Amino acid sequence: MFSSRLDWEARPNRLAEALEKRRLAGLPVLDLTESNPGRAGIEFGAGEILEALDDARSISYEPDARGLLEAREAVARYQGASPDDIVLTASTSEAYSMLFKLLCDPGGEILAPRPSYPLFDYLARLESVEVRHYSLLFHEGWWVEPGEWERRVTPRTRAIVVVNPNNPTGSYLRRGEVERLSRLCADRGIAIVSDEVFADYRLDPSPEIAPTLAGVEDALTFRLGGLSKSCGLPQMKLGWIVVGGPAATRAAAMRRLELIADTYLSVSAPVQHAAARWLARRTPFQERLLSRVRGNLEVLRGFTTPPRVEGGWYAIMRLPATRSEEDWVVDLVDRHGVSIQPGYFYDFQTEPFAIVSLLPKPEIFVEGIRRIGNALDES
Ligand SMILES: Cc1ncc(COP(=O)(O)O)c(C=O)c1O
CATH class of the missing domain: 3.40.640.10 (Type I PLP-dependent aspartate aminotransferase-like (Major domain))
Known part of the structure; x- marks a missing residue:
């Protein structure tokens, strides 16, 4: 009855399930995937x-x-x-x-x-x-x-x-x-x-x-x-x-x-x-956003060496190859309350990689990266 253009393979997404489970349990998650500047508290002058x-x-x-x-x-x-x-x-x-x-x-x-x-x-x-x-x-x-x-x-x-x-x-x-x-x-x-x-x-x-x-x-x-x-x-x-x-x-x-x-x-x-x-009004907004991105990138560099970031709002982290990308990101949600994206969302050809947004508020970003560091140390 319907067009085959919509026959998408619905891959069960363990990350979405893990996030939902935590939400239902009323447990907080540090969201290092946030990519909406407004939600990340970057001021853009709502009144104007x-x-x-x-x-x-x-x-x-x-x-x-x-x-x-x-x-x-x-x-x-x-x-x-x-x-x-x-x-x-x-x-x-x-x-x-x-x-x-x-x-x-x-x-x-x-x-x-x-x-x-x-x-x-x-x-x-x-x-x-x-x-x-x-x-x-x-x-x-x-x-x-x-x-x-x-x-x-x-x-x-x-x-x-x-x-x-x-x-x-x-x-x-x-x-x-x-x-x-x-x-x-x-x-x-x-x-x-x-x-x-x-x-x-x-x-x-x-x-x-x-x-x-x-x-x-x-x-x-x-x-x-x-x-x-x-x-x-x-x-x-x-x-x-x-x-x-x-x-x-x-x-x-x-x-x-x-x-x-x-x-x-x-x-x-x-x-x-x-x-x-x-x-x-874009320039002052962009300057505030870039200052957030630079600050968070500094935090990330204090903990790991991310591949060179030439522009944009994201950074890539290479994870230890001790488990799959999916196992890493699900475990980070389940046991550490941190959400990041796995490389396969973006079709990386090797793994395990993770993607973090550089937009989150500094207090969230610093704590999220600290917890990722703990998880890596445990592995
Ligand atoms: C590379 C790239 N192109 C396009 C878009 C979509 O932009 P728009 O909101 O204008 O559809 C995005 C959104 O994240 C993006 O990352």
Whole structure:
């Protein structure tokens, strides 16, 4: 009766069960997976955020499929692009869905990094698109081996996704990697989708890092971002696609994206009218968030040597190979009251790894890391 796109294997999740058991027993958990800045107590000025929504223009409905000009102009100033090359979406996830519709027929393929953000498989499947993976290898930093993208591309590949910086490895592409990627994509007529939702949260000033794919001229490029990470406002539901690359292809893509956006008109007027004011306040918020991240990273470094974190909100910990990732994270909840994510959530190819968010309040983070230290000492 139902579409096979929804036939997802429901893997029993022992971590969710362990957390639920603890909750029912009324026992607290130190949550080192928290990734909502608001819940982590990072001040974003609730009063002013809400005030911006109180705008009389929001009472009339005058949609523009690409997004209202004033909001696109605000995103354009922020992204150093033209408002004519921008389409607003309700989220980055929706932006992916629109791009998969734009680029792929059913059965088309996209290449996505591994390890990375776990939603691609679901987003692609809902568009009847297949995900093939390319590997990020770890050797004193994360990198894409020369020839890796070329090996993974097939005649059905329509786009290569990069997440810059990547979640959860916190790694940016190198300038040389961007050159290789754009040359390959230009030669083969493949689009680049660059997820830059964490791009403002750079921690490493090394010049070899490519902080954004803005400026790629030879290949059709879609850069994605949103308020969810730029302003810590996931609940407001505003994202964007910035289109770059050769003028004629860019214009053809924009016409088609406009048609897709016009079919849904999913971004609300109040949010679009408020967007310029919210974006104007992003810098102090981002500074507070970065200061939290740096502080927690220091705490983590006092206890272990996490792989270099170049940007973003997460850090990876290598756990002793005395038991599986799942056993580690379940035991940490059961016996130590600390919640962290196992590497397999992000498709790490070896284990055991764990991912910690660098957003939690310092008192929670310090105590959580101390308890993890005790658990490791016991093992
Ligand atoms: C790499 C990456 N891209 C996209 C998103 C989703 O962002 P949005 O809330 O705009 O859909 C996330 C959320 O965590 C993410 O980590």
